[in-house]
Amino acid sequence: MRTNAVTNHPAAALRALCRTGDFTGPTAGYADGHVQANLMIVPKEYAFDFLLFCQRNPKSCPLVEVLEPGRVEPRGTPGADLRTDLPGYRIFENGLLKQEVTDISAYWRDDLVSFLIGCSFSFESALTEAGIRLRHIEQQRNVAMYKTTIPCLPAGRFKGNSVVSMRPVKSRDIARAVEITARLPQVHGAPVHIGNPQAIGIADLARPDFGDAVEIMDDELPVFWACGVTPQYVAELSKLPFCITHVPGKMFVTDQLNE
Amino acid sequence: MRTNAVTNHPAAALRALCRTGDFTGPTAGYADGHVQANLMIVPKEYAFDFLLFCQRNPKSCPLVEVLEPGRVEPRGTPGADLRTDLPGYRIFENGLLKQEVTDISAYWRDDLVSFLIGCSFSFESALTEAGIRLRHIEQQRNVAMYKTTIPCLPAGRFKGNSVVSMRPVKSRDIARAVEITARLPQVHGAPVHIGNPQAIGIADLARPDFGDAVEIMDDELPVFWACGVTPQYVAELSKLPFCITHVPGKMFVTDQLNE
Numbered sequence: 001m002r003t004n005a006v007t008n009h010p011a012a013a014l015r016a017l018c019r020t021g022d023f024t025g026p027t028a029g030y031a032d033g034h035v036q037a038n039l040m041i042v043p044k045e046y047a048f049d050f051l052l053f054c055q056r057n058p059k060s061c062p063l064v065e066v067l068e069p070g071r072v073e074p075r076g077t078p079g080a081d082l083r084t085d086l087p088g089y090r091i092f093e094n095g096l097l098k099q100e101v102t103d104i105s106a107y108w109r110d111d112l113v114s115f116l117i118g119c120s121f122s123f124e125s126a127l128t129e130a131g132i133r134l135r136h137i138e139q140q141r142n143v144a145m146y147k148t149t150i151p152c153l154p155a156g157r158f159k160g161n162s163v164v165s166m167r168p169v170k171s172r173d174i175a176r177a178v179e180i181t182a183r184l185p186q187v188h189g190a191p192v193h194i195g196n197p198q199a200i201g202i203a204d205l206a207r208p209d210f211g212d213a214v215e216i217m218d219d220e221l222p223v224f225w226a227c228g229v230t231p232q233y234v235a236e237l238s239k240l241p242f243c244i245t246h247v248p249g250k251m252f253v254t255d256q257l258n259e
Numbered sequence: 260m261r262t263n264a265v266t267n268h269p270a271a272a273l274r275a276l277c278r279t280g281d282f283t284g285p286t287a288g289y290a291d292g293h294v295q296a297n298l299m300i301v302p303k304e305y306a307f308d309f310l311l312f313c314q315r316n317p318k319s320c321p322l323v324e325v326l327e328p329g330r331v332e333p334r335g336t337p338g339a340d341l342r343t344d345l346p347g348y349r350i351f352e353n354g355l356l357k358q359e360v361t362d363i364s365a366y367w368r369d370d371l372v373s374f375l376i377g378c379s380f381s382f383e384s385a386l387t388e389a390g391i392r393l394r395h396i397e398q399q400r401n402v403a404m405y406k407t408t409i410p411c412l413p414a415g416r417f418k419g420n421s422v423v424s425m426r427p428v429k430s431r432d433i434a435r436a437v438e439i440t441a442r443l444p445q446v447h448g449a450p451v452h453i454g455n456p457q458a459i460g461i462a463d464l465a466r467p468d469f470g471d472a473v474e475i476m477d478d479e480l481p482v483f484w485a486c487g488v489t490p491q492y493v494a495e496l497s498k499l500p501f502c503i504t505h506v507p508g509k510m511f512v513t514d515q516l517n518e
Contacts (some may be wrong), residue, residue: 046374052325055310066311068415113307156327219377 010076011253015085020073021102024087026142026211026249028121033258035076035187036251037064037116038228040235040246041085041104047113049156053234054115056153060162060230062118062186064254077255082114088247090232095239097197098204102242108228112244117228118187119251120165122258128181132173135214142211142249143167147233149201150192160237164192168216173222177223187258190199193224200224210248268295268455269335270512274344280361283346285401285470285508292322292517294335294446295510296323297487298345298373299494300363300503303328306372308415312493313374314414319421319489321445323513329369336514339372347506349491354498371503376487377446378510379424381517385439389433394473399509401470402426405483406492408460409451419493423451423483425464427475435483446517452483459483469507494518 011031017023027036047069065074072082083105089195091107101107103200120143124134144182145198150162169177173177174194182190193200205222206213210229216222229248234240246252265397270290276282286295301309306328307505313320324333331341342364350358350366360366379402383393407420425431428436432456433453441449452459465472469488475481488507505511 044307048303048310050328051307051310051314055314055322055325063314066314068311 006218011255014081014253016079017080018087018102019027019084023252024102025253027253028124028143029137029140030250031253032125032249035064035254035256036119037254038119038231039082039117039244039246039252040117040231041082041112042115042240043103043109043242044111044113046157046240049158050115050231053155053158053231054117055156055228056155057162058185059189059226060152060191061145061228062188064116064118064186064256066116067114068114071223072108072114074116080255081214082085082252083108086246086252087250090233090245090247091244092235092240092243093247094241095236099217100247107244113184116252116254117231119187119228120225121251122187123181123184125258126184127177130176130180134167136167136212139148141214144205144208145210145227145248146197146202147209147228152230152234157240158238160234161201162192163209163227163229163233164200165227166208166209166222166224168214168220170220181225188226188228191223192226195221197222197224267412270514273512274339277346277361278340278343280313283361284499286346286512287383287402287508290421291384294323294515294517295378295380296503296513297378297490298341298503298511299339299374299376299490300329300371301374301499302368302501303372304414305499308417309374309490311374312411312414312417315414316421316489317444318448318451318485319411320487320500321447323377323445323515325375326373326401328372331373333365333375333513339514341511341516342367345511346509349504349506351491351494351499351502351504353500356509360506366503375511375513376405376490378487379447379484380510381446382440382443384517385443389435389439389507391436392427392494393426395426395471398473400473402471403467403472404486404488404507405456405461406468411489411493416499417497419496420460420489421451422469422486422492423459423469424486425467425481425483427473427479429479430484431447433482438483447485447487450482451485454480456481456483460485465518
């Protein structure tokens with residue numbers, strides 16, 4: 001699946017492969033240096049509440065861009081189409097996952113509002129450049145994500161807890177990982193929790209709620225960052241009548257650079 | 260009007276005087292160290308568009324807090340009532356200023372959404388502490404504000420240009436004033452323009468669109484910061500059917516501290 005051709009592909013080429021259905025995998029490690037984004041699509045009726053939710057929970061939901069109702073072409077990535085250019089989508093009804101698809105053209109309506117939310121994949125290159133190795137990338141897996149008991153600030157009909165992504169980091173590197181990511185508030189910023197997964201409601205690190213588990217070595221601790229999958233969990237807990245999201249790990253790859 | 264009793268009053272006491280109609284002046288220099296906020300109130304129908312406008316124009320509209328529809332008590336300032344606790348309000352219809360009042364209880368509706376927007380008054384104490392004197396405060400006037408030709412990024416039905424506040428700063432102090440305010444993005448951040456008022460559509464500094472003119476000395480330049488009165492000008496240019504705002508310079512004084 002992962003060929004050198006795709007690995008070195010620019011963002012537009014990766015999106016084109018998604019559009020034709022030829023790329024349907026996780027996007028971590030692809031189109032290096034490009035901002036990747038979580039996607040949340042809600043009917044206009046809930047758009048104010050959700051925008052307010054993002055404004056109140058900027059660590060989980062740092063906004064990259066919000067599109068006007070009905071629009072599918074982000075300003076930051078001209079020519080892209082949010083209905084086709086992600087590797088995978090999830091359709092939720094009343095908070096329940098109904099379907100996973102690779103194209104949402106059939107579900108599109110003029111009252112749908114798309115939110116692009118920053119993604120931790122954008123800070124991974126900063127970490128690896130600093131010599132902090134990331135196991136899920138080395139093992140070509142999706143990052144491990146967990147539902148937590150950390151409450152979000154509610155907004156209108158959006159109420160719930162946050163989702164975190166986890167990366168094992170060596171004890172000697174943790175402070176540096178904090179410093180590096182703290183400088184990037186537009187992509188979740190500093191970790192929300194370090195070590196002690198039980199304290200935030202994670203019973204078993206080997207069984208992530210989204211993505212793939214990775215091993216944690218003796219000289220490492222699990223480090224948790226706020227995650228843009230949070231809206232999916234909040235939609236579930238809030239029993240939101242309708243929304244469309246990306247599949248966790250299968251992001252929208254923008255034309256914007258990480259800096 | 261300005262007595263020592265009021266000058267040294269905490270924020271809650273100043274709001275109480277507003278509530279009873281005993282304080283109706285500009286709030287600059289009062290309740291030192293407290294965050295002051297611009298107010299914009301729009302019907303729920305336009306709330307998503309306006310929240311998006313703020314998100315796209317964070318220098319003009321840095322959000323302090325957004326309240327749920329119908330709510331009048333900010334989370335950040337429990338016990339306050341946005342309908343009564345400002346010194347003055349403006350009622351706009353179809354973009355036209357219809358009335359100035361000191362209490363909007365009679366206009367309140369359950370579908371109104373209140374936005375509190377950061378205000379440059381919050382950075383003025385940082386400037387004066389650094390030894391940068393502010394003439395409008397020394398002369399107990401309202402700060403001078405001007406409509407400009409600097410376009411905002413449009414959002415839905417909000418389209419228009421920004422309003423700036425102006426403070427004369429000595430040439431030797433301008434770089435320091437930039438550095439100090441750049442560190443405070445939650446209250447407009449660094450200046451948007453320095454010198455050359457004509458370049459941003461200001462014909463005559465002696466005739467501000469809002470607030471009071473101040474003299475500019477030979478060793479000074481006019482320094483312009485983005486201003487939270489921008490929504491009023493944008494509402495005017497967009498012919499917004501209905502909104503309520505504060506009177507420029509007559510802010511909501513919160514319980515939150517500037518740092």
